[in-house]
Amino acid sequence: MSKLLVKADKGHGHVAHVTPQSAGWTYVGFDLHRLRPGETAAGKTGEREVCLVFVTGKGKAAAGGKDLGLLGERMSPFEGKPWSVYVPQGSDWAVT
Incomplete structure (x- = not known):
């Protein structure tokens, strides 16, 4: 069982990155983007599927x-x- 504890970087933009390998998991990883109004996070899924989750706010x-x-x-x-x-x-994908 993974004992992963990740603290996001302070500030805005791309503040956390976890891969299946770094977490000791088989499939799932995640990235955290903290955006100011008007900022955009964007990417390409490549060979993986992605779920974008709005933890807070609107975009x-x-x-x-x-x-x-x-x-x-x-x-x-x-x-x-x-x-x-x-x-x-x-x-x-892109979120603003």
């Missing part, structure tokens, strides 16, 4: 060339369920 999302509009509604992780977007293999 405009696009995946696979499709504009998904404004998503998210909770302003704290304790205010209900998070919003998420599934992005299949071979796709690009």
Whole structure:
């Protein structure tokens, strides 16, 4: 069993990165992006699928060339369920 404890970097932008290898897991990794209003995080899925999870806040999302509009509604992780977007293999994604 993994005893992974990761603390996000302070500030904004790409603040945490965990791979299956670094966590001792088989499949799942994650990245944490902390964005200021107007900032964008973007990437390509490559051979893996991706789930974008809005932990807090709202953002405009696009995946696979499709504009998904404004998503998210909770302003704290304790205010209900998070919003998420599934992005299949071979796709690009962006959140602003």
